Amino acid sequence: MEKKDNLAVKYQNELNLIPLKNFNAKEMDLFFSLCAKMKNRGLDTIRFSFEELKELSDYKITSISSFIGDLERLYKNMLNLSYREESENKIKYFVLFNGFEIDKDQQYVEVSVNPNLERIINGLTTEFSRFELSAFTAIRSTYTKTLFRLLMQFHKTGIYIVKIDKFKKLLDIPKSYRMSNIDQTILKPSLKELQHYFNDLELTKIKAKKGNKIERLEFTFSGVKNNKPSITLHDWVNGE
Numbered sequence: 001m002e003k004k005d006n007l008a009v010k011y012q013n014e015l016n017l018i019p020l021k022n023f024n025a026k027e028m029d030l031f032f033s034l035c036a037k038m039k040n041r042g043l044d045t046i047r048f049s050f051e052e053l054k055e056l057s058d059y060k061i062t063s064i065s066s067f068i069g070d071l072e073r074l075y076k077n078m079l080n081l082s083y084r085e086e087s088e089n090k091i092k093y094f095v096l097f098n099g100f101e102i103d104k105d106q107q108y109v110e111v112s113v114n115p116n117l118e119r120i121i122n123g124l125t126t127e128f129s130r131f132e133l134s135a136f137t138a139i140r141s142t143y144t145k146t147l148f149r150l151l152m153q154f155h156k157t158g159i160y161i162v163k164i165d166k167f168k169k170l171l172d173i174p175k176s177y178r179m180s181n182i183d184q185t186i187l188k189p190s191l192k193e194l195q196h197y198f199n200d201l202e203l204t205k206i207k208a209k210k211g212n213k214i215e216r217l218e219f220t221f222s223g224v225k226n227n228k229p230s231i232t233l234h235d236w237v238n239g240e
Helices: 013-017 025-038 050-056 064-078 115-122 133-138 142-152 164-170 179-194
Strands: 008-012 046-049 082-086 091-095 097-103 108-113 128-132 159-163 202-207 214-220
Touching (some): 025 046, 025 050, 025 108, 025 133, 050 064, 064 097, 128 133, 133 142, 142 159, 142 179, 159 164, 164 214
Antiparallel strands (some): 008 128, 046 108, 159 214, 202 214
């Protein structure tokens, strides 16, 4: 049984390669709260009470109408989470979730996974990311949240190297941002906050062989800290 204050999110690393475009911080919290309970549940349709989902995602707004509006916006963004597969003769696109029902009277939401992509959410191999949901929801910036889950994917090696163009895509950084904008608006604030989660976290900017442009970013850390912030959670994971 999973401890109620140590609810983990487990998902295929492929999900880290899908940019969460247009997701705000609140929607990211709701999305990964859904993933937390849906892991290893096969193709089951999972029902979440409003109370449960609000507690899992550390949702503070008390208005039910506001919560329903946020759930609707969340699913519209979830519909944009397409996954691409290419073989020698075919290219296929799938959406991750194919069912999302909100019951306003009974105050619950039901979610189902696309059967073609259940492996991504349900972790059918050992290659998955794992982190505490309470730590994730404590981070307020969308950029920092995404960098947090990318670094956690490499928690065993303590090194994450990424080309700057790919980094921009994964974090959904505006195309108009120059490196100075990325540094001041994203990297510096994120590294400052993530010091609370990773030991000896450092960033090295690697320039291209020709020219003066930054080609790659190299993040290194010596381990993951144990003193992650936590929130008290009812044992929703094993409850129906």
